[in-house]
Structure formats: structure tokens, C-alpha cells
Amino acid sequence: MPAITLTTLQSLKQKGEKITMLTCYDATFAHACNEAGVEVLLVGDSLGMVLQGHDSTLPVTTAEMAYHVASVKRGNSDALILADLPFMANATLEQTLSNSAMLMQAGAHMVKVEGALWLAESIRLLAERGVPVCAHMGLTPQAVNILGGYKVQGRNENQARQMRADAISLEQAGAAMLLLECVPSELAAEISQAVKIPVIGIGAGAETDGQVLVLHDMLGLSITGRVPKFVKNFMLGQDSVQSALQAYVNEVKAVTFPGIEHGFSA
Ligand code: KIV
Numbered sequence: 351m352p353a354i355t356l357t358t359l360q361s362l363k364q365k366g367e368k369i370t371m372l373t374c375y376d377a378t379f380a381h382a383c384n385e386a387g388v389e390v391l392l393v394g395d396s397l398g399m400v401l402q403g404h405d406s407t408l409p410v411t412t413a414e415m416a417y418h419v420a421s422v423k424r425g426n427s428d429a430l431i432l433a434d435l436p437f438m439a440n441a442t443l444e445q446t447l448s449n450s451a452m453l454m455q456a457g458a459h460m461v462k463v464e465g466a467l468w469l470a471e472s473i474r475l476l477a478e479r480g481v482p483v484c485a486h487m488g489l490t491p492q493a494v495n496i497l498g499g500y501k502v503q504g505r506n507e508n509q510a511r512q513m514r515a516d517a518i519s520l521e522q523a524g525a526a527m528l529l530l531e532c533v534p535s536e537l538a539a540e541i542s543q544a545v546k547i548p549v550i551g552i553g554a555g556a557e558t559d560g561q562v563l564v565l566h567d568m569l570g571l572s573i574t575g576r577v578p579k580f581v582k583n584f585m586l587g588q589d590s591v592q593s594a595l596q597a598y599v600n601e602v603k604a605v606t607f608p609g610i611e612h613g614f615s616a
Pocket of ligand 1: 373392393394395396397434486529531552562564
């Protein structure tokens with residue numbers, strides 16, 4: 351077991367201490383993130399964009415995810431490892447179970463699935479079988495072709511009401527964590543208060559229970575040159591990658607990141 355478990359994250363939420371999460375895809379960065387005190391390493395399918403150079407996360411396979419989970423596991427000692435089920439890996443309940451098993455056996459401690467209320471049954475099945483689940487809501491990049499781009503979600507009252515209700519239903523179904531991406535800050539704050547499980551935000555304001563960024567983004571690395579509004583380059587003013595990781599942890603803990611300028615309004 352790593353030093354950080356689900357129980358640790360729940361008690362951080364209860365104490366009001368912010369949870370730090372970063373994406374991580376290999377052993378060296380897993381070790382560096384441990385040194386900086388990052389509590390959760392997300393082996394995200396964003397690796398399809400930042401490592402493989404695709405223009406979306408859709409081409410990533412479960413076998414590729416398992417390879418990176420195993421790499422992260424070898425460099426990790428303290429953090430909880432969260433792994434993405436990639437595009438269509440949860441198309442059926444059978445696939446959800448077998449692909450989650452592959453990621454857990456590679457070294458993940460929790461899996462993340464993108465979606466909304468329709469995830470409830472698979473979350474219940476996984477939780478019953480010992481797999482903690484993080485439900486990724488709001489902007490779900492695997493659905494970019496339905497959403498018509500990487501756009502803020504939950505801006506109108508109907509969408510916001512639906513997201514609040516879905517978050518509560520997914521907690522009741524057994525979700526252990528929620529991740530909100532590109533959601534108005536006020537809505538993300540309401541959802542964080544409405545559920546007992548930790549809520550992690552990216553582009554969701556400062557009032558979620560924790561924050562996550564894509565590692566390459568926060569180190570100021572970009573193939574396209576397009577930097578989302580919610581990203582801060584933590585390399586600025588630092589003389590090493592290790593100090594940039596530490597600055598991220600310090601700023602999330604001190605609630606100086608994200609600033610108002612990194613969030614979205616309704
Ligand atoms: O795949 C990923 O890195 C993610 C983050 C953007 C939260 O899901």
C-alpha cells in the first residue's frame with residue numbers, strides 16, 4: 351500500500367486541506383512527484399496528446415495505459431496511483447471490469463472513468479469488486495466529438511442542475527472521488543460541498559477539495575503553443591523541475607493556485 355490511501359484523501363477533505371494531484375506517466379517523474387509531496391499521480395489518457403502527439407485522447411489503448419501505470423508504479427512509493435480507462439474501454443460492463451482489472455493489476459489503486467449518470471451501474475459493480483472509482487465530469491475529453499470542442503460545461507442552469515444531481519447520484523452509486531474539468535467555479539464549489547467524497551478540479555476554481563494539472567502544461571511544455579486558461583507555468587521563477595513541482599504543491603496547499611484568472615464563470 352502507498353502512504354497515501356483513500357482514507358488519507360477523505361480526511362484531507364474533512365480537515366479542509368487541499369489535495370494535490372498531477373498527471374504522471376513514468377518512473378522518474380513518479381519519484382520526483384513523491385519528493386515534492388504530490389498525493390495522487392494520475393496516469394491520464396492525456397498521454398495520447400503529450401507523449402504520443404495525437405490531437406485527442408481517443409487513440410490511447412488500455413494496453414498502453416497499463417504500460418505507463420506499471421512504469422509509474424516502479425518509481426512510486428508514497429502516492430495513490432489513479433489510472434484512466436481510455437476511450438471505449440468501458441463501452442460494456444464486461445469491458446469495464448476486465449480493463450479495470452488490467453489497470454489495477456499493473457499497479458493502479460483507483461480507476462477514472464469519464465461521463466455522467468450513465469456511469470452509475472459500472473461504478474457500483476467496480477466498487478463491489480474492490481475497485482475504487484473516480485468519476486470525471488464536466489468537460490470529458492473522450493467526448494470531444496459530441497461536445498464540439500474542449501468547452502466549459504455546466505454554464506446554463508439546466509446543465510448545472512443536472513451536473514449537481516449526477517454528482518450526488520454517482521456518490522450514492524459508490525464513486526470514491528469526483529474530478530470536475532472546465533466547470534464554472536461557483537458550480538464546482540457547490541458540488542464539492544454537496545458530496546462527502548473528495549472533488550478534484552481542473553479549470554474548476556479554487557473551492558474544490560484538490561487540484562490537478564497535466565504535468566507537461568505546468569512545466570511550460572506544449573506542442574501546439576495553445577495553453578488553456580486554467581494552466582499556470584510553474585517553471586517560471588524556478589531553477590529546476592523539482593522546484594517547479596514543489597511550487598505547485600505549495601501553492602495548491604496554500605490556496606494561492608488556482609487564482610480567479612484560472613477559473614470560469616457561469
Ligand atoms: O487524462 C488526463 O490527464 C486527465 C486530466 C486532464 C484531468 O483526465
